[in-house]
Amino acid sequence: AQKITQTQPGMFVQEKEAVTLDCTYDTSDPSYGLFWYKQPSSGEMIFLIYQGSYDQQNATEGRYSLNFQKARKSANLVISASQLGDSAMYFCAMREGPWSAFGNEKLTFGTGTRLTIIP
Amino acid sequence: NAGVTQTPKFQVLKTGQSMTLQCAQDMNHEYMSWYRQDPGMGLRLIHYSVGAGITDQGEVPNGYNVSRSTTEDFPLRLLSAAPSQTSVYFCASSSLGLAGESSYEQYFGPGTRLTVT
Numbered sequence: 001a002q003k004i005t006q007t008q009p010g011m012f013v014q015e016k017e018a019v020t021l022d023c024t025y026d027t028s029d030p031s032y033g034l035f036w037y038k039q040p041s042s043g044e045m046i047f048l049i050y051q052g053s054y055d056q057q058n059a060t061e062g063r064y065s066l067n068f069q070k071a072r073k074s075a076n077l078v079i080s081a082s083q084l085g086d087s088a089m090y091f092c093a094m095r096e097g098p099w100s101a102f103g104n105e106k107l108t109f110g111t112g113t114r115l116t117i118i119p
Numbered sequence: 120n121a122g123v124t125q126t127p128k129f130q131v132l133k134t135g136q137s138m139t140l141q142c143a144q145d146m147n148h149e150y151m152s153w154y155r156q157d158p159g160m161g162l163r164l165i166h167y168s169v170g171a172g173i174t175d176q177g178e179v180p181n182g183y184n185v186s187r188s189t190t191e192d193f194p195l196r197l198l199s200a201a202p203s204q205t206s207v208y209f210c211a212s213s214s215l216g217l218a219g220e221s222s223y224e225q226y227f228g229p230g231t232r233l234t235v236t
Contacts, residue, residue, distance in 0.1 A: 004161075035224065045162075045209060045227035091161060105150045105169070105213055106177065107225060109161035 003027065004092050004110035012116050013082050020067070021077040021113050023092030032096045034075040035107065036066065039089040048090075051075055079115075087117045120145050123228035125210050131234045132200040140195040140231050142210030149215040151193040152225070155179065155206040162209060168193055169215060200235045207232050 005024045013019040025034065036048040051059045051066045059066040067076040079086055093107040126141045144151065152167035154177075164177030168187040182204060184196040193212075197204060211225040 037227075043207070043230050045211075047224040047226075050224060093162075105215065105225070106152070106164055106167060107162075108178075109154075109163070111159060111161045 002110075003096075003108045004094050006092055006110035006113050008113045009111075010114045010116070012118055015084060015117050015119050016081055019079045019082050019086075019115065021079075021090050021092075021115065023075045023077065023110060025073050025075060025092075025094050027073075027094065027096050029096045032094055034066070034068070035093040035095070036064070036075075036077045037091045037093060039091065039112070041088070045091075049077065082117050084117050084119060087115060089114050122146065123210055123212050123226050125208075125228035125231050127231060128229065129232050131236065132197070133236055134201060136200050137196070137198050138200065140197075140208055140210075140233070142193045142195065142228060143191050144193075144210075144212040144226070145191065146212060146214075146226065147190060148212035148226075149190070150225075151187065151210065151212045152177070153183070153185065153193070153195045154209045154211065155204075156209060156230075157206050165195065165208075197233075200233075202235045205233060205235045 003026050007022055032053045034051045038046045038048050049059050049061045049064045049066050051068045058068050063080045065078045089112045091112045092110045123144045149170050153165040154162040156162045163179050165183050166185040168174040171187050174185050174187055187193050208231045210228040213225040
């Protein structure tokens with residue numbers, strides 16, 4: 001089974017609208033972390049936001065928020081007031097196991113969603 | 120700080136040739152890793168290291184070797200390149216987390232685009 005599933009290969013959104021990028025995950029470990037990365041056409045990987053499995057509140061970073069629904073094993077990224085510069089590939093990733101254990105910094109990535117913002 | 124640097128940016132190899140992709144970081148991070156990115160498949164972990172002298176395999180290690188003699192450097196060696204190794208390679212680094220939850224993001228290098236003909 002896929003550990004990280006991103007079901008939207010591509011999305012088109014009007015500028016200034018909010019957008020939700022879906023991510024579901026599969027793990028039996030009670031301790032894990034979920035990340036979102038942005039990859040613009042230039043190719044670099046840019047960290048956006050992190051959610052720990054024990055975090056009580058949804059993570060937020062500026063226009064980015066993570067809609068964490070633990071029981072449903074989903075960690076959707078919400079971008080408010082989208083901008084043309086948000087056009088990029090977006091990857092959801094997961095780390096399993098508690099921090100400080102050997103190798104638990106490994107990330108498993110989804111296949112990504114290509115977001116295109118329309119002016 | 121330069122962050123994570125990778126050289127070269129682009130490389131073309133013939134089948135059977137060997138080469139080393141270089142990765143360096145100046146953030147004193149214990150953890151370093153190599154991923155490959157193929158179209159439609161996201162990033163997949165090749166090898167990783169939690170400190171000098173300590174390395175282990177990731178999801179797709181075949182055809183690649185690594186070593187870690189210093190904290191700063193983590194080179195990836197292709198011993199006999201194959202067309203299936205055509206990909207974009209990313210090096211990443213992060214601090215090792217303390218016990219408990221932390222948001223230790225991984226910092227990625229700019230990538231090396233490798234083509235094997």
